[in-house]
Amino acid sequence: MNFDKIRRFLQLLEEVQKNKATDIIEFELKETENLFALITLGEMVGYANPPVSITLSLIPYMEREVILMTNRAVDSNDKLSDIASIMEVE
Amino acid sequence: MKYIFFMGKGGVGKSTLSSLIAYKLAKRGEKTVLISLDFAHNLGDIFNMKIGNKGVRLEEHLDIFEPDIDRWVEEYLRNTRVLIKENYKYVSVFNLDNMLNLMKNSPGIEEYAILHLLYEKTKALADMDYLVVDMPPTALALRIFALPFITREWLKTLLKLRKEILVKRERIANVHGKEKFDFAVDEHEDKVYRNLKEQEEENAFLLKLIQGANIIPVTLPVQLSFKETERILKKLSEFKLNVPFVIVNRVKNDEWKKGCVCIEDKEVKTFDDFEREIKFQDFDNIDSEILQL
Amino acid sequence: MSTLLIIFALSIYLIFYFTYGKFLQKRIVGETEIEVPSKRMNDGVDYIPAHRLVLFGHHFASIAGAGPIVGPVLALAWGWLPAILWIWIGNVLIGAVHDYLSLMVSVRYDGKSIQYVAKDLLGKNAGISFLWFVLFLVILVIGAFAAIIADTFVSVPGSSTAYILQIIAALILGVLLYRSKLPFWLSSLIGIILLAFSIYGGFLWPIHLTYHTWIIILFFYIIIASAIPVNILLQPRDYLNSYLLYFGMLVGIVAALMSLKSFDIPAFTSFSANVIGGKSTPYWPAIPLIIACGALSGFHSMVASGTSSKQLASEGDGLFIGYGSMLTEGFLSTIVIVSIGAFGFTALGSHSTALANAHLFGQNYISQFVGNLGGAVAAFSKSYATMVSSMLHIGYNFMVIIASMWVAAFALTTLDTTNRIARYIVVEISEPLQKESITLYKFFTNRWIASIIPAFFGILLAWTKKYTVLWPAFSGANQLLASIALITVSVWIYKKLNRKYLYYALIPGVFLWITVTGALIWYTILIVPGYVKSNPLQGFLVGIIMVIMLILNFVLLFSMRSSFKKEEE
Numbered sequence: 045m046n047f048d049k050i051r052r053f054l055q056l057l058e059e060v061q062k063n064k065a066t067d068i069i070e071f072e073l074k075e076t077e078n079l080f081a082l083i084t085l086g087e088m089v090g091y092a093n094p095p096v097s098i099t100l101s102l103i104p105y106m107e108r109e110v111i112l113m114t115n116r117a118v119d120s121n122d123k124l125s126d127i128a129s130i131m132e133v134e
Numbered sequence: 135m136k137y138i139f140f141m142g143k144g145g146v147g148k149s150t151l152s153s154l155i156a157y158k159l160a161k162r163g164e165k166t167v168l169i170s171l172d173f174a175h176n177l178g179d180i181f182n183m184k185i186g187n188k189g190v191r192l193e194e195h196l197d198i199f200e201p202d203i204d205r206w207v208e209e210y211l212r213n214t215r216v217l218i219k220e221n222y223k224y225v226s227v228f229n230l231d232n233m234l235n236l237m238k239n240s241p242g243i244e245e246y247a248i249l250h251l252l253y254e255k256t257k258a259l260a261d262m263d264y265l266v267v268d269m270p271p272t273a274l275a276l277r278i279f280a281l282p283f284i285t286r287e288w289l290k291t292l293l294k295l296r297k298e299i300l301v302k303r304e305r306i307a308n309v310h311g312k313e314k315f316d317f318a319v320d321e322h323e324d325k326v327y328r329n330l331k332e333q334e335e336e337n338a339f340l341l342k343l344i345q346g347a348n349i350i351p352v353t354l355p356v357q358l359s360f361k362e363t364e365r366i367l368k369k370l371s372e373f374k375l376n377v378p379f380v381i382v383n384r385v386k387n388d389e390w391k392k393g394c395v396c397i398e399d400k401e402v403k404t405f406d407d408f409e410r411e412i413k414f415q416d417f418d419n420i421d422s423e424i425l426q427l
Numbered sequence: 428m429s430t431l432l433i434i435f436a437l438s439i440y441l442i443f444y445f446t447y448g449k450f451l452q453k454r455i456v457g458e459t460e461i462e463v464p465s466k467r468m469n470d471g472v473d474y475i476p477a478h479r480l481v482l483f484g485h486h487f488a489s490i491a492g493a494g495p496i497v498g499p500v501l502a503l504a505w506g507w508l509p510a511i512l513w514i515w516i517g518n519v520l521i522g523a524v525h526d527y528l529s530l531m532v533s534v535r536y537d538g539k540s541i542q543y544v545a546k547d548l549l550g551k552n553a554g555i556s557f558l559w560f561v562l563f564l565v566i567l568v569i570g571a572f573a574a575i576i577a578d579t580f581v582s583v584p585g586s587s588t589a590y591i592l593q594i595i596a597a598l599i600l601g602v603l604l605y606r607s608k609l610p611f612w613l614s615s616l617i618g619i620i621l622l623a624f625s626i627y628g629g630f631l632w633p634i635h636l637t638y639h640t641w642i643i644i645l646f647f648y649i650i651i652a653s654a655i656p657v658n659i660l661l662q663p664r665d666y667l668n669s670y671l672l673y674f675g676m677l678v679g680i681v682a683a684l685m686s687l688k689s690f691d692i693p694a695f696t697s698f699s700a701n702v703i704g705g706k707s708t709p710y711w712p713a714i715p716l717i718i719a720c721g722a723l724s725g726f727h728s729m730v731a732s733g734t735s736s737k738q739l740a741s742e743g744d745g746l747f748i749g750y751g752s753m754l755t756e757g758f759l760s761t762i763v764i765v766s767i768g769a770f771g772f773t774a775l776g777s778h779s780t781a782l783a784n785a786h787l788f789g790q791n792y793i794s795q796f797v798g799n800l801g802g803a804v805a806a807f808s809k810s811y812a813t814m815v816s817s818m819l820h821i822g823y824n825f826m827v828i829i830a831s832m833w834v835a836a837f838a839l840t841t842l843d844t845t846n847r848i849a850r851y852i853v854v855e856i857s858e859p860l861q862k863e864s865i866t867l868y869k870f871f872t873n874r875w876i877a878s879i880i881p882a883f884f885g886i887l888l889a890w891t892k893k894y895t896v897l898w899p900a901f902s903g904a905n906q907l908l909a910s911i912a913l914i915t916v917s918v919w920i921y922k923k924l925n926r927k928y929l930y931y932a933l934i935p936g937v938f939l940w941i942t943v944t945g946a947l948i949w950y951t952i953l954i955v956p957g958y959v960k961s962n963p964l965q966g967f968l969v970g971i972i973m974v975i976m977l978i979l980n981f982v983l984l985f986s987m988r989s990s991f992k993k994e995e996e
């Protein structure tokens with residue numbers, strides 16, 4: 045029979061479950077990374093900011109955080125839908 | 135190595151006095167470095183020669199440097215931009231250019247540049263006996279001294295937060311395998327964490343340097359200058375920095391000579407005149423104190 | 428009859444998926460040259476294309492909770508036919524349309540949230556209304572669910588033990604999953620075995636506490652749960668719950684398909700059976716206040732426009748994920764109807780005279796039938812367990828605990844996660860305060876205050892024990908959310924797609940708006956006063972929430988009108 049297809053299907057199921065086992069942590073991770081970006085790049089968004097030297101020195105390695113921050117800065121309310129996506133509220 | 139910083143209002147004689155001290159120390163056979171951390175360098179004028187970034191060896195034991203701070207900032211920003219280009223996959227550098235431009239003019243970058251130059255020089259010249267620093271005018275000088283303290287607190291916070299992030303990533307990676315994500319999981323891999331650590335190291339070095347240094351405020355014998363000196367002393371004591379004494383420069387009246395370390399006002403034009411006129415004896419008490427430091 | 432109904436449900440869902448669903452996809456949403464956000468805006472962080480099956484799993488797990496189970500249980504008071512009709516018709520024509528279109532509008536809006544789109548298309552008021560509805564929804568859901576959980580723990584004492592043991596299982600599983608080097612499947616397997624043990628433990632050592640003791644425990648539980656890191660408890664427990672869901676659904680479907688049993692409860696009792704607060708309740712317009720999730724849920728628009736729209740790998744997958752997972756949820760509700768319809772009386776044991784005929788059944792179902800079985804969750808789990816144990820020969824008591832725990836666990840997940848949502852809303856809503864009074868702003872946005880306020884109000888409501896009053900209020904807020912989303916997508920179709928097809932979203936939207944508004948007015952006038960009389964504090968709270976929601980609801984209608992008008996000019 046189509047053994048490969050079955051295997052692929054099982055792999056996908058495993059991925060579904062792996063996601064289920066990490067989605068809340070992932071959400072929190074992104075929140076923390078966003079916070080990290082807000083703190084270090086606060087200069088850009090108008091928060092209390094650390095010395096520029098720290099910021100400048102870190103920026104080259106913070107692509108992920110920069111992306112997260114800009115995604116969330118576009119519309120802060122998006123967060124609501126993001127949490128909704130990981131929780132059962134009904 | 136011993137560190138001596140001269141600071142004070144513009145024109146009080148920081149450059150003159152730091153040159154003089156450095157010169158006299160060198161003459162005594164101490165390996166001495168004199169470095170100007172002021173944007174408007176005037177050591178060159180004092181010694182009547184071009185000094186510049188690379189520095190000049192004057193006398194057997196005296197090296198003088200006037201690093202170009204503006205150029206360093208430019209270069210630093212350029213490097214940052216290159217690094218961003220190298221490291222970013224999704225976000226284009228142009229999106230960040232605006233911000234980089236902003237940062238060039240944002241307060242704090244000069245202080246850092248100055249500290250970093252000091253760091254580099256000190257690291258490179260570790261085997262010297264004395265490092266004499268001619269600081270920029272008061273306000274900036276105080277910010278420079280404050281920066282390592284502020285930086286220390288921020289780095290502490292950021293490192294803690296970063297660790298939290300790495301722990302969360304580790305949990306996720308433990309389920310999904312490391313390959314699935316393109317984020318770094320452990321402390322050695324994470325460039326942000328490593329960079330923070332490097333910054334922490336540099337900052338700790340600078341902090342130690344400043345905390346171990348002798349900071350000598352220079353003032354003129356006028357009310358206004360005294361008021362400012364009081365403020366300086368207060369600020370420095372907040373950071374618990376060493377101030378062995380204050381120098382009152384250009385004293386005309388004899389009564390000043392009693393209670394304080396002071397230098398007479400001399401009718402002089404060139405450094406050589408100074409050298410001749412202000413003998414080491416004039417520094418008598420200073421001399422002995424500084425050399426004991 | 429029971430088997431027939433399941434097959435019939437499956438066929439309806441399949442037929443509608445391939446006809447109406449495909450029609451929505453081809454004609455209304457259509458095709459576009461622009462790539463989906465997950466590819467066009469791929470940033471390796473939020474926007475990442477995901478395989479449709481993976482995304483379906485994620486989406487379905489987020490929308491399937493205790494809601495689609497509790498609602499149908501109560502709705503059976505009108506008889507099983509009206510209940511199932513709303514589940515089916517509401518689902519395929521309104522609920523699934525709502526989910527699918529809110530997913531697609533978000534996809535076309537670069538993966539932005541439905542609230543953002545609503546603000547963009549309907550104006551600022553819609554965005555603000557949205558926030559307030561969510562806040563009320565959160566408070567009411569805590570109230571309703573805490574009441575239901577405590578009720579379940581009292582009437583099925585084993586489920587509380589099982590639940591506590593599951594917490595321990597989750598703690599262990601957390602260590603295995605996130606810290607040990609064991610392979611994923613092995614940790615999961617150990618987790619499942621521990622889960623089975625905890626259910627068995629519930630069977631052995633039931634805990635008997637009073638309703639109000641449980642309510643107090645729940646209050647502290649909510650607050651503590653929000654303070655400990657998610658990977659310790661929340662995440663592994665949530666993960667374990669997914670197995671309860673799969674197991675429950677799978678076993679339910681198989682048993683229901685095999686059952687071949689006629690329905691014992693009447694097909695139709697009366698148009699106004701006694702449902703809400705023991706008062707006679709008109710089927711229309713009150714039905715969406717009883718069956719929300721399972722037929723239609725506004726909360727899904729948030730889920731759809733959260734992660735799903737940012738990870739959709741192609742627009743074609745949208746129907747499967749948006750429309751398809753909603754149908755699956757409707758199917759879950761169908762199983763509930765079948766379990767109670769066919770096995771409820773067996774579970775109840777005695778045929779009391781109070782339920783002797785259709786009319787009496789309609790009057791006394793909630794008090795005599797659901798009440799004697801031990802509340803909404805217990806009524807379901809006992810009927811379900813009867814069905815499963817007689818078909819598949821799995822121990823009855825065991826199945827009762829599994830089923831009760833399944834529903835209670837999902838309800839509890841809701842409890843301890845809603846305060847996270849609440850925190851964002853409270854911060855968002857307090858925004859204007861920042862200018863007025865910074866101290867007040869700081870107070871409300873404080874991490875603890877922001878999460879304790881909703882929990883406190885929710886628990887206060889639950890204290891009254893009246894879940895048949897709280898449940899409709901929660902559903903009402905939920906349905907209003909849905910009506911914002913439906914109106915938003917209508918305007919979207921009108922402005923950005925083909926005007927010709929406006930009515931496919933607008934008619935359900937307006938129908939829903941009228942129905943829910945009518946129902947809420949009815950509720951405010953007839954139910955709230957009674958509640959105020961028995962519990963003044965809580966009654967006033969619910970009353971105020973209702974009035975604010977109704978006002979916002981009218982504001983919304985005007986926003987829509989002016990938004991259509993603007994387009995006309």
Ligand SMILES: Nc1ncnc2c1ncn2[C@@H]1O[C@H](COP(=O)(O)OP(=O)(O)OP(=O)(O)O)[C@@H](O)[C@H]1O
Pocket residue numbers: 142143144145146147148149150151172176271383384385397398399400401402403
């Ligand atoms: N004791 C002194 N007697 C006479 N002239 C002095 C004395 N000390 C300094 N001067 C003169 O005062 C002027 C300013 O001195 P100097 O450049 O050292 O001050 P500075 O504090 O370094 O100033 P800036 O802040 O501008 O760098 C110089 O012309 C210098 O020759």
Ligand SMILES: [Mg+2]
Pocket residue numbers: 148149150172175176268
């Ligand atoms: Mg000078």
